[in-house]
């Protein structure tokens with residue numbers, strides 16, 4: 001049943017809006033930055049007690065999933081559910097917050113007289129259930145549509161939200177992915193999976209009525225429309241139609257048309273927080289977005305694209321191994337990354353290159369063993385012209401088939 005209005009809407013909204021402007025809103029801050037405000041400054045929204053308080057910040061897509069449902073059901077306007085920043089509880093990693101949500105993440109729903117809830121999926125389902133009579137139900141009408149709703153939400157949670165940090169975090173891992181590029185490609189693939197599943201008729205993902213999966217996916221798509229274009233490069237051109245697929249592009253247009261006021265509100269909240277991320281240089285250091293490999297192409301690009309023929313002995317999605325055209329030993333292979341990612345030289349190596357450096361060495365070892373059998377082989381990486389590096393695209397030499405001297409010349 002919908003709860004009685006408590007008239008706290010103004011306070012709750014004011015607390016949340018004030019939070020939009022504070023520095024801690026500009027990123028997912030470490031706990032020590034989220035200092036507890038003095039009691040006099042604290043919002044009265046929680047003190048005056050709505051039936052529940054959602055602790056969240058505008059930029060949080062996981063929280064926006066719950067906010068969208070709260071807004072569509074009018075629970076904020078009636079003061080039934082207040083929305084407040086985690087700083088009201090001392091910040092995400094404060095003992096008070098952690099005692100309510102041991103994950104130390106947003107969103108958190110504190111329920112008057114009840115146990116706190118965390119994890120956006122659980123909170124969203126609770127709100128849908130507890131306030132079933134307020135506004136749209138968010139529950140599709142048929143078992144098939146409900147199964148589709150659950151499936152889309154789950155794909156979003158397990159395969160997209162889990163790796164979304166590849167779009168905005170400086171360093172890996174991005175969920176199970178060490179490579180930003182591979183994580184981005186996976187996000188794109190999973191968006192395609194959801195596009196294939198989405199209702200043909202629309203305008204929502206499961207049909208004519210808004211459902212939980214719309215609330216789950218929409219905020220993450222706000223991230224995507226803001227962030228994916230930053231990663232544009234040949235072979236990764238961004239357009240809504242191309243990146244989202246035809247059904248999701250049509251759904252996106254509907255959700256952003258103004259015809260779904262709760263979606264418009266979430267869009268505005270998230271976009272204004274994302275603009276601040278941008279203004280604060282969030283993407284400047286991010287590989288493939290603000291920080292790109294702008295060094296000149298080398299002959300290896302043409303070898304990778306097969307414009308120039310080479311004797312390839314091994315290839316996978318990350319690297320190419322081919323015979324050196326002026327061999328310095330009976331066995332002389334070059335192992336190179338297919339994506340240079342700024343690795344013109346080894347000295348540019350950063351945490352985000354660990355996945356490819358490890359991969360190159362493992363493949364070099366495999367190919368070295370294969371080429372020399374029981375004999376020894378030497379791995380060489382020349383860093384800089386003084387060290388005899390001639391092509392400025394990182395490459396690992398595998399040398400063998402003769403006795404080597406030490407030290408190398």
Ligand SMILES: N[C@@H](CCC(=O)N[C@@H](CS)C(=O)NCC(=O)O)C(=O)O
Nearest residue numbers: 028060061062105106107119120121
């Ligand atoms: N699986 C969780 C994920 C929650 C999550 O990662 N929240 C982010 C904001 S969208 C957060 O609190 N990040 C801050 C941190 O991890 O310190 C959910 O769906 O609620």
